[in-house]
Every structure is written in structure tokens, then in C-alpha cells.
Amino acid sequence: MKRFLLLVLVVLALVVPAVAGASFLEEEAGISATAKLSTVDLNLAAVAYKNIERQTDDYIVGSIAIDDYPESDDVHVYLDVSGDIIAYYRNTEDICKMLDWRHYTAGQPMSTKLEWALNKICQAMSITLPDVKIYDFRYPQAQQIKIIVDERLNSSATEDFRVKIPSNYTLYRVGWSVYIKDEGGYGSTTTTTLYIDENIAVNQLYTGGTGGWLITQGEVSDILIAADNTYHTVYFTGDKDGDIYTAIVIVYTEN
Numbered sequence: 001m002k003r004f005l006l007l008v009l010v011v012l013a014l015v016v017p018a019v020a021g022a023s024f025l026e027e028e029a030g031i032s033a034t035a036k037l038s039t040v041d042l043n044l045a046a047v048a049y050k051n052i053e054r055q056t057d058d059y060i061v062g063s064i065a066i067d068d069y070p071e072s073d074d075v076h077v078y079l080d081v082s083g084d085i086i087a088y089y090r091n092t093e094d095i096c097k098m099l100d101w102r103h104y105t106a107g108q109p110m111s112t113k114l115e116w117a118l119n120k121i122c123q124a125m126s127i128t129l130p131d132v133k134i135y136d137f138r139y140p141q142a143q144q145i146k147i148i149v150d151e152r153l154n155s156s157a158t159e160d161f162r163v164k165i166p167s168n169y170t171l172y173r174v175g176w177s178v179y180i181k182d183e184g185g186y187g188s189t190t191t192t193t194l195y196i197d198e199n200i201a202v203n204q205l206y207t208g209g210t211g212g213w214l215i216t217q218g219e220v221s222d223i224l225i226a227a228d229n230t231y232h233t234v235y236f237t238g239d240k241d242g243d244i245y246t247a248i249v250i251v252y253t254e255n
Contacts, residue, residue, distance in 0.1 A: 025078060025086065029137040031095050032088035033114035035130050037122070040081050048124035050074060057081075064117040068102040075117035085121060087114040091138050096177035096217035096249050099147070104179075104245070106151050136251060139172040143253040152236065152244045160235030163248060167229040172251040174220040176201050178236070181213050181243040192244045194236045196224040220248070227252070 025032075042060050046052060051074075052062035059080035064087070066073050078086045089097050098112040115132055122129040136142055152159045165171055178194055194201045201224065204216055225232050225248075238244045 025088070026137055028090055029076075029086070029088040030091035030093055031098050031114070031134070031136045031138075032086050033098075033112060033118055033132050033134055034084070034086045035118060035132050037079075037083040037085055037125075037127065037130065039125070039127060040079065040083055041125050042079065042081065044125045045079055045121050048120045049077070064120050066100075066113045066116050069113070073097070073113060075113055077117050077121055079121060085118060087117040088137070089114075094175055094177075094217045094219060095136070095173055095251065096175040096247060099177050099217075099247055099249070101177070101179040101215050101245060102213070104149075106245075110147055110149055110247070136172075139251055141170070141253060142172050142251050144251075146250045146252075148234075148248045148250075150234075150236075150246055152238060159246075160233055162231045162233050163225060163250070164229065164231045165225065165227045165250065165252065166254075167227055168255050169227045170253040170255055171222070171227040172253070173249075174222075174225045174251075175217060175249040176220055177215065177217040177247045177249070178202060178204055179213065179215050179245040180204065180238075181245070192236055192238045194234070194246055196220065196234055197232055199224055 042055070046055070046060060048064060049060070049062040050065040052060060054061045059078065061076065061078040063074040064077050065071070066075060075087050075089065078084070098114050100111045100113045100116060103116075104110060118132060119129050134145060148161060148163065150159050150161055176194060178192060180192055191204065193203045201220060202216060202218065204214065234246070234248055236244060236246050
């Protein structure tokens, strides 16, 4: 059995993306991915949208379907003629919803569904997506995100890792995500449990057919993980062989 523990550090944009006529973003957007495009054709870009919510001569905003995901995972994308493009989930949604488990390969960098949506818009306009910055409208002072990914591949073993957040950090949010990839036969059942220390963060039962999958996510209480300079053990178990993935996402500032 191969085991991969992946640590990804994302430096957040520290300036609120300046978008003309789009103050609604500060009211409804949560985790987002932003870029500055050198050229924009709103008519070409519109083809990539599944639904268009608002469109003017200056900007367009709507939802983009993400391959291999249900409609509930569609990403909202704002694009204007000045080249500002912002893909986001709403501020009521979990930060871990951005993680792209369905296209993830063990041991490789974790991509996001936000970046997938940005690429889809750029492809419609036949341009290349430039460097992307991550920004969370809920935490404008946050500087970094750490994404810790662990996998249990084709084994019934328990996997674990430890997390310690220094007490001089400002901690904004800790999220969790679990991806169950069913390798059993039709109607097979898989149960996975995610623990933080001895506390159950999630106990997930999945029943499905061959090739089925389930993704769940939520927020970790500051009672379980805090900026307290203490090691916390994160571990997960499953009741049968198969692939189970988990991630912890930490949003913080180093003081």
C-alpha cells in the first residue's frame, strides 16, 4: 500500500478584488479565485455559462457547471470588460467545497473547482488563464491557507497526521472534507469516521454502486482545533477496503 500525505500552502490575496459595479460580491461571496485577464469578449465568454444571472455591457455573472459534479457544485463567476474575473462559492458555503476531489490524483497537487471554472471561461475566449490568487471575502485580513490531504488507498488501515497551530497565529477557520470512492459492487456500503483527537468530526455512511462516490465537508469547531500551540491528531477509519481521502483546510494569519 502506498500512502501520500500532501501539504499545500496557498498565499491569499490581501486586497479586495476591485470590481466596478459589483459590490454585491462583498455581500454574497465567500472563498474565491481571482485573476486579471489581458483581453475579454463577453459574448464569447457567455457561451461557457450554464446560467447567466446578470449581464450588462460591462460585466457578466452566472454559474459554471463543473465536470463530474452535480448542479449543487456549480461555481459562480463574475467577469468584466476590464479583465477582472472572480470565481466563487457563496459565503454560506463551506470553504472545503472548493476542493476538486473528483479530478484529484494521490500524491499530486490539489486543484480547486474555482480554478476549473476560470479555465472554462478562458477556453471559451481562446485565451490562457494567468496566475490565480485565492481570496476569501469573509476574512479580508487572512494571509494564508494550508491544505493537508491524506489518503487511505485500498486498505482497511487507520491513517493519521498531526496538526499544531502556533498560539501567535490568528485563526479564522478550519474546515474538513472527506471523499469516499466506492470500489465495491452494486449496493455496497462504506462507513468512514473522521476523528480529531478522540472526538468524532464526521461519521459518514455511503451506500452506492460500482464507481459511486460521496463528498462531505464542514467546519471544525475551535474547541477541537485552536491556535493553542498544541498537537492535535487527525485520523480516519473505514469499515472495508477502498479509497478514502480526507483534507483539513486552515485559514490563518501569522502575527
